[in-house]
Amino acid sequence: MCKTMLLSLPLIVLPQVAVAQDHDHSSPNPAEVTAPVEEESADDPHAGHQAMDHSGHQVMSPDATAASSSGQTMGHAAMGHGSMDHGAAGDSTDIPQGLPPPEAFSGPLYAADAFVGEEEMAASRAAVAREVSGLPVFWFQADRAEYRARGGQDGYLWDVQGYYGGDLDKFWFKSEGEGNFGGELESAELQGLWSHAIGPWWDLQAGVRQDLTGPERTHAVIGVQGLAPYLFEVDAAGFLSTRGDVTARIEAELDQRITQRLILQPRAEVNLSAQDIPELGIGAGLDTVELGVRLRYEFAREFAPYVGVEQEWKVGQSADYARLAGEDPSVTNYVVGLRFWF
Amino acid sequence: MSTNPISIDRRKFLSASAGAASLIGLGHSIPAWATGSHEGALARKGSDVLSGEHLTMTVADARFATGNRHGPAVTVNGSVPGPLVRLREGQNLVVDLLNESSMGTSIHWHGLLVPFLMDGVPGVTMAAVEPGERFRYEFPIRQAGTYWWHAHTLQEPMGHYGPIIIDPAGGDPHQVDRDYVVMLSDWSPIDPHEVMRKLKVGEAPFNYQKTTATDDYPLSGAERRMWARMRMMPTDIADVSAPLYTYLINGHGPEDGLEFAFQPGERVRLRFINGSAMTFFNVRIPGLPMTVISADGQDVRPVEVDEFQIGNAETYDVIVEPTGDAAFAIVAEAMDRSGMGIAMLASQPGAQAGVPPLRDPPLLTMADMGMSHGSSGAAMDHGAMDHGDTSGGEAMGAMNMRHTSLLPPSVVVGPGVDMVSMNPVDRMGDPGIGLDNVGHRVLNYRQLVAANMNRDMRQPTRLKEIHLTGNMERYMWSFDGQKFSAVADDPIRFAFNERVRVKLVNDTMMAHPIHLHGHFFELVNDAPHGHQPLKHTLVVQPGGSAQFDLTANEPGDWAFHCHLIYHMHNGMFQVVTVRPLQGGEG
Numbered sequence: 009m010c011k012t013m014l015l016s017l018p019l020i021v022l023p024q025v026a027v028a029q030d031h032d033h034s035s036p037n038p039a040e041v042t043a044p045v046e047e048e049s050a051d052d053p054h055a056g057h058q059a060m061d062h063s064g065h066q067v068m069s070p071d072a073t074a075a076s077s078s079g080q081t082m083g084h085a086a087m088g089h090g091s092m093d094h095g096a097a098g099d100s101t102d103i104p105q106g107l108p109p110p111e112a113f114s115g116p117l118y119a120a121d122a123f124v125g126e127e128e129m130a131a132s133r134a135a136v137a138r139e140v141s142g143l144p145v146f147w148f149q150a151d152r153a154e155y156r157a158r159g160g161q162d163g164y165l166w167d168v169q170g171y172y173g174g175d176l177d178k179f180w181f182k183s184e185g186e187g188n189f190g191g192e193l194e195s196a197e198l199q200g201l202w203s204h205a206i207g208p209w210w211d212l213q214a215g216v217r218q219d220l221t222g223p224e225r226t227h228a229v230i231g232v233q234g235l236a237p238y239l240f241e242v243d244a245a246g247f248l249s250t251r252g253d254v255t256a257r258i259e260a261e262l263d264q265r266i267t268q269r270l271i272l273q274p275r276a277e278v279n280l281s282a283q284d285i286p287e288l289g290i291g292a293g294l295d296t297v298e299l300g301v302r303l304r305y306e307f308a309r310e311f312a313p314y315v316g317v318e319q320e321w322k323v324g325q326s327a328d329y330a331r332l333a334g335e336d337p338s339v340t341n342y343v344v345g346l347r348f349w350f
Numbered sequence: 351m352s353t354n355p356i357s358i359d360r361r362k363f364l365s366a367s368a369g370a371a372s373l374i375g376l377g378h379s380i381p382a383w384a385t386g387s388h389e390g391a392l393a394r395k396g397s398d399v400l401s402g403e404h405l406t407m408t409v410a411d412a413r414f415a416t417g418n419r420h421g422p423a424v425t426v427n428g429s430v431p432g433p434l435v436r437l438r439e440g441q442n443l444v445v446d447l448l449n450e451s452s453m454g455t456s457i458h459w460h461g462l463l464v465p466f467l468m469d470g471v472p473g474v475t476m477a478a479v480e481p482g483e484r485f486r487y488e489f490p491i492r493q494a495g496t497y498w499w500h501a502h503t504l505q506e507p508m509g510h511y512g513p514i515i516i517d518p519a520g521g522d523p524h525q526v527d528r529d530y531v532v533m534l535s536d537w538s539p540i541d542p543h544e545v546m547r548k549l550k551v552g553e554a555p556f557n558y559q560k561t562t563a564t565d566d567y568p569l570s571g572a573e574r575r576m577w578a579r580m581r582m583m584p585t586d587i588a589d590v591s592a593p594l595y596t597y598l599i600n601g602h603g604p605e606d607g608l609e610f611a612f613q614p615g616e617r618v619r620l621r622f623i624n625g626s627a628m629t630f631f632n633v634r635i636p637g638l639p640m641t642v643i644s645a646d647g648q649d650v651r652p653v654e655v656d657e658f659q660i661g662n663a664e665t666y667d668v669i670v671e672p673t674g675d676a677a678f679a680i681v682a683e684a685m686d687r688s689g690m691g692i693a694m695l696a697s698q699p700g701a702q703a704g705v706p707p708l709r710d711p712p713l714l715t716m717a718d719m720g721m722s723h724g725s726s727g728a729a730m731d732h733g734a735m736d737h738g739d740t741s742g743g744e745a746m747g748a749m750n751m752r753h754t755s756l757l758p759p760s761v762v763v764g765p766g767v768d769m770v771s772m773n774p775v776d777r778m779g780d781p782g783i784g785l786d787n788v789g790h791r792v793l794n795y796r797q798l799v800a801a802n803m804n805r806d807m808r809q810p811t812r813l814k815e816i817h818l819t820g821n822m823e824r825y826m827w828s829f830d831g832q833k834f835s836a837v838a839d840d841p842i843r844f845a846f847n848e849r850v851r852v853k854l855v856n857d858t859m860m861a862h863p864i865h866l867h868g869h870f871f872e873l874v875n876d877a878p879h880g881h882q883p884l885k886h887t888l889v890v891q892p893g894g895s896a897q898f899d900l901t902a903n904e905p906g907d908w909a910f911h912c913h914l915i916y917h918m919h920n921g922m923f924q925v926v927t928v929r930p931l932q933g934g935e936g
Contacts, residue, residue, distance in 0.1 A: 035441040103813040103851050112843035120475050121906040123467055128477045134840060136473025139504075140911075140923040141835035142826060143543075147551035175826050176765060176834075205765035207669070207822050208752070209581060235823060237580045265562040309555040 113147070130293055146172045147349065151261075154301075154345025156318075159336070161188040165343075171203060178203040180213060180233075185220070197218040210234035217247055223287055224247045239263070252284035269306040275299075275318075284325055289333065291325020304347055312347045375891060387693065390827060394429040394606075395601035397512055397531075401436040408448040409455045409501075411641055414509060416596050416603030419889060421539030424451055424501075424508040430601045431533050431625065432499075432512035436757060438521040438861070439494040445487040447479055453507055457487065458867070458909075459514070460663060461497035461886045464489045466906025468874060469867055472504045474909050474925055495517035495647025496665045497619040498533070504542040507627035507915055509601075511535065513862065515621065516647075524643060527616035534633075534660070534682050534691055536595040537603075539547070548792040549589055555585075556590045557710045559688060568712060569700050580751050582769075584713040585686075586822060587783055589916060590628040590700035592689030597629065597682060599693040599825045607701075610680070614673040616717050619643075621667050624660045625914040630685035630861065630889075632659050633666075633858030636706055638678045642793060648870065648884040650800035658793035659685065659782030661863035661889040661914040666793075669900045670695070677701035685861075688710045712784025718773025718859050719751065721894030757857075760914040761817045762831035766921070767857065768821040773854045778875045783861060796875050797897075798883035804872060806901040807880050810851035814842070818890060818912070818922070820858040825920055827858075833921030841925040842910065844886030844902035846933050853897045856890045862917065866926060867908040871898035889912060902928045 116122060121129045134206045149169035156163045165186040170176040180203040185196030201215035209234055217227040231245025244258040257279050264272040279295040300318030307313075322330045327337035369747045389410040400407070407426050408411035414423035414430055426432030437443060456478055460468035468489045472478035477486045493516060500511035513531045538545055548555050560583060561567055561574060563701065569577075577584050603630075612618050619641075622633060632658040635642075642653045644667035644936060672678050672695050682691035687708050694702060708737045753770050781792035781894070821828040827833075843852055851874065854864060865887040872882035874897035882899060889894045904930050912922035 019581070056382040103810050105813045105815060108843040109848060112845040112848070112927070112929050114526060117839060119905075119931055120467060124476060129473075132477035133473045135478075137835045137838045140473075141833040141919065142550070142920045143546070145547045145550050152411050175824055185429060205824070208765050208768035209823060235581050238575070239581055265560055267562050268558045268560060268562055309552055 040279045052192075056099060059128050090124070144174045146170070149347075149349035152318075152343075152345055153347070154314075154343040156186070156341040156343050158339055158341045161190060163188045163341070165345075173203070176205045178211075180211075180215075189194075194223050201229060201231075203233070205235075206232075209236075212247065225251060237262075253285050254324075255285075255295070256280040271304050271306065271312070273302045273304065273314075273316075275302065277308055281326075286329065289322075289326060289328060289329040291323075291327075293325070294323040295323045295326045297323060300319075300341075300343075302343065302345075302347075314345055314347055316343045316345075317341065318343060363691070364726070369693065376481045387492055389707050389737060390425070391428065393423050393425045393509060393601070394608060396427055396898065397431050397434040397533075397600070398427060399436055400427075403442055404446075405433075405435065406448065407432065409451045409505070409510060409649075411451045412509070415450070415538065416598065417605045419537075419596055422508065422541060423537075424455075424505045425511045426510055428513060428674050430509035430537075430598075431535065432510065434512060434531060435514045436500060436559050436663060437514065439491055439516055441491050443487070443489060443491055447485045447487065449481055449483055451505070452481055453505055454480050454503060455510065456485075456502050456555065457499050458502040459499050460865075461495075462489075462514070463492045463868065463870075463904065465823050466868060466904065466908060469906075469908065469911045471867065474907050475546045480925070482807075491516055493647065495532075495625060495644060495649075496667055497647050498623045498663075498665070500625065500626055502909070503655075504546075504915070504919065507536070507538065507542045507545075511625040511751040513621070513623055513625075518860045523649070524619060524667075524669065526616065526619040528612060528618045529616065529621070530610050531621045531623065532610075532680065532682075532693070533600050533623045534625075534629075534631050534683075535578045535598045535601075535622070535627050535896070536590070536629040537598055538541060538594050538627075541592070542627070544916070545590060545594065546919060547549070549916055550805050550920075553823075554583060554586065554589070556594045557588075557686075558593050559585050559686060561585060565615075566710070569713065582751075582822065582859060585711065586714065587686035587712060588684060588688070588862075589631065589914070591684055591686050595684075595689065595738040597626075597631075597684060597689050597691035599680065599682060599691045602693065604690065604692040609696045610693060611699075612672050612695055614697055615671070618670050619667055621665065621672060622667045624661055624662050626662055628662070629690070630659055630661050630782065630863075631682040632657060632685060632687075633682050634658075634780070635678050635680050636703070637675060638670050638672055638695075640670055640792075641799075643667050643669055643881055645669070645781040645798050646870070646887060650883055651799040651881075653793060655793045655797075655798045656790035657785065657788065659785055659889075660859065661829035661887065662915075663863055663887040664885075664889070670757040673699070675703060679705045680701040681706060681710065685712075685783070687933075688912065709784075709788075714859055714892065715786075717775075717894065718779075718783070720769070720774055720857070757816060757817065760815070760830050761819065761857075762836075762861040764831060765824065766821050766826040766828050766833070767819045767831050768823065769857055769859065771855060771857045771893045771895075772855070774895040776896065777811050777891035778896060780891045780894070782889070783892070795873055795883075795889075796877075797877065798873065800872075800875045800881040800883045803880045804882060806849060808849045808901075810899055812848065812851045813851045813853060815853045815855060815922060816842070818854060818856045818858055818862050818864070820860070820917070820922070822859070825916075825930075827920045827922035828905045828909075829924050830923060834925075835847075835921075836866065839898065841907065841927040843901070844926065846902060846905055846928055846930060848902045850900050850902060851897055852900055853895060854890045855887070855895045856892055858916075859892045860917075861889050861891050862922070863913040864911070864915045868904045868906065869900060869902070869908070871900040873898055892914075903933075904928055905931045905933045915936070 036325040095149040118344040148264050150168045152167040154165050167184040169182040171180040180201040185191040196221050199217040203211045203213045213231045215229050217229045219225045227249045233243045236242050241261045245254045248259045259277045261275045281290045281295045284292050298320045302314045302316030304312040304314035318322040320339045323339035328338040390410055393412045393414045410425050412423045412425040456470040456472050466475050468487050469475040497514040500506045513533050595602045599608055639654050646665055676697045678695040680693045753771050754768050778795040781794045785792045817830050819831045871886040908926045910924045910926040911918045
């Protein structure tokens with residue numbers, strides 16, 4: 009019968025009281041604990057002996073190339089362990105590695121199936137294999153969502169990304185864009201990528217980029233994203249547009265912790281082009297360079313307002329295009345924004 | 351001895367939840383599993399005692415509150431921890447598990463020798479007990495000592511765990527005046543699935559002890575650059591810690607005022623059980639030496655220490671003889687020293703001892719990187735580097751931390767392996783991260799000697815090497831580079847009664863408490879012949895190795911996993927099978 013005692017805390021195990029003494033076993037013997045043979049063999053009194061015989065065979069069997077007689081083995085163990093130096097624990101060099109003995113492969117693949125039911129166990133096993141092997145996760149991050157004060161009209165910028173997937177393969181999406189308050193959206197793009205882990209720190213990404221402003225274009229994307237030595241977060245991608253234009257973008261960021269919550273983040277971005285694209289104001293070669301630094305405060309890891317400054321240069325032919333359009337090829341942005349993820 | 355603030359919280363909560371229920375037209379007559387919502391009564395703190403041959407354990411959704419934190423919980427028989435199951439060696443046990451919660455559940459009897467079908471691991475030995483269902487466990491009690499039980503699902507970190515004490519059939523060899531369970535755990539106010547997701551998508555999101563430009567860590571610029579170059583953190587001691595966790599002793603947070611009574615001069619046994627999800631604890635009682643008499647439920651030759659580190663799922667019984675002061679603080683400091691669990695040994699109600707402040711957080715060392723002293727003679731000056739020293743960063747900076755050619759062919763190299771230990775020396779003598787030089791006696795595995803002679807003293811006939819692998823950045827964990835999903839049909843195989851030496855090599859910078867179900871194994875720790883200590887859970891120190899000898903004498907399929915629950919749930923899980931299933935009759 010179930011006997012429940014409700015006790016006040018702490019868990020008081022009753023003070024030591026005399027218990028029925030079984031003097032045949034006046035102390036608990038852990039060895040009994042490790043030798044379940046007796047219990048297992050309740051319905052066969054000889055099972056224990058068979059087991060021992062069995063083990064005797066195993067000493068001599070499949071991997072026996074390196075096995076000495078069991079007597080010698082025991083002698084060695086006794087001597088070795090007795091005299092072993094501190095620091096040389098368990099010298100296992102004389103124990104051969106090898107395949108398990110054949111009987112280790114006997115019986116059904118899954119031991120519980122015959123007792124619990126094959127279907128029920130298969131479903132349970134599939135669920136558990138999923139649960140203990142890293143469930144797919146969703147992540148969204150606004151790395152930059154900011155107000156940009158600058159000469160002329162102030163603007164805004166977003167740079168967000170996220171993924172859904174497992175450890176090795178994910179659907180990764182990215183979007184960035186910017187514009188002027190009072191003006192129209194200058195640029196906006198959306199990327200949908202398949203992201204595949206190619207090393208401990210790097211993903212290979214491939215997919216499609218859709219430009220949402222200007223002459224709308226679609227690009228094929230191939231790139232890598234990950235963590236470089238010294239903890240630089242790097243995102244580098246090449247783009248091939250439906251017009252045949254080839255461009256590339258490399259971004260790098262570094263989190264420099266000043267305190268546990270105050271973080272300085274230098275950031276660099278370079279855009280490159282293989283050809284002049286006059287309608288987009290892009291010149292061949294180095295197109296634009298951005299250098300910025302943002303200082304954020306992590307009220308929570310997930311929620312961090314920041315201030316910063318970013319300098320953008322159009323370079324070479326791109327600068328010429330800008331001047332022709334009456335724009336300054338060099339712009340300084342003073343930014344205030346919010347970095348968040350969930 | 352619960353404190354008043356808690357009863358106030360409970361009243362507040364009960365009235366609030368009753369109001370919410372009536373608003374949506376539901377009474378409490380509909381069980382939680384039927385509504386699918388996670389609500390329920392506020393969990394009581396501490397355990398009732400269940401004993402006898404037929405027990406009933408009922409799982410329910412609940413809420414838990416401690417300090418200023420509150421959130422969802424799971425209770426068994428209404429409390430966190432659940433009931434203390436107190437048994438007698440040699441009895442039979444029947445337990446009816448009733449699931450009144452909203453999730454699948456199970457009970458695993460951690461450390462008990464049971465037929466494998468009674469082991470309580472969904473997907474391996476049973477199907478999860480679904481909401482509204484029941485399951486009957488039935489097995490004989492073949493051993494004595496301190497153990498515990500817990501769900502083998504993500505209900506465990508929510509409160510689904512409790513202690514087990516089995517009194518020896520022949521009477522207790524340890525004469526004590528008082529006998530207490532000290533069950534350590536960590537409780538998060540947010541759901542385990544969400545904790546796990548944040549670990550995956552965030553960058554060590556719960557660590558607020560990282561290196562910064564203004565920290566006081568004894569690291570040179572060169573060492574800091576070395577760590578950055580490796581893309582790893584010397585402060586990566588605990589994945590989840592005090593910024594999220596409240597550390598509990600018997601369900602009581604530090605502010606909950608848990609007391610253990612004693613009279614000066616009494617011998618008191620404290621049965622420490624680490625039932626936490628993700629926390630190693632440094633346990634000490636300032637001013638009071640502890641004599642360790644049992645590890646993982648099995649008696650060891652007494653060792654007097656001032657402190658010990660206890661990995662997840664391990665248990666240690668210690669004897670203390672408090673005298674002199676009116677009170678002593680039991681301090682269970684998280685290994686990363688971000689917080690602690692606290693209880694008082696008090697000679698009269700309300701007696702308080704000073705609680706020492708948290709010590710400075712430790713840092714990972716060269717040894718934790720798998721570059722121990724006395725090593726392979728790679729192209730660097732090991733002689734100048736002491737064990738536990740963090741110097742030499744410049745030299746390390748130039749080194750490859752991922753020499754996959756050092757791995758045996760059994761390890762599958764992929765994105766899930768971010769490091770290979772260059773020189774994984776045996777670290778059985780290590781007291782645990784941060785306890786190298788604390789100025790007093792700290793337990794290590796080499797001090798454990800089985801009190802009684804082991805039965806099987808055969809030399810192992812086979813060596814099985816298993817690598818512990820992972821990727822901190824991606825939060826992937828595995829054995830031999832393979833998550834459970836990749837090897838669910840390829841278990842680790844042992845023949846019945848085979849004597850095997852298992853060598854665990856840790857190719858990560860975290861300590862992993864590795865648990866084999868259904869068996870005790872013997873630590874290979876230089877103990878006198880025949881006295882290797884028996885354990886069910888073994889901590890493998892970062893970058894190092896550890897070995898155990900196993901007599902595989904329990905037929906069936908058994909779980910084998912890291913007991914850091916989010917490591918297990920991200921792949922560090924395997925099945926060990928012992929065949930033939932008929933045992934010696936096969």
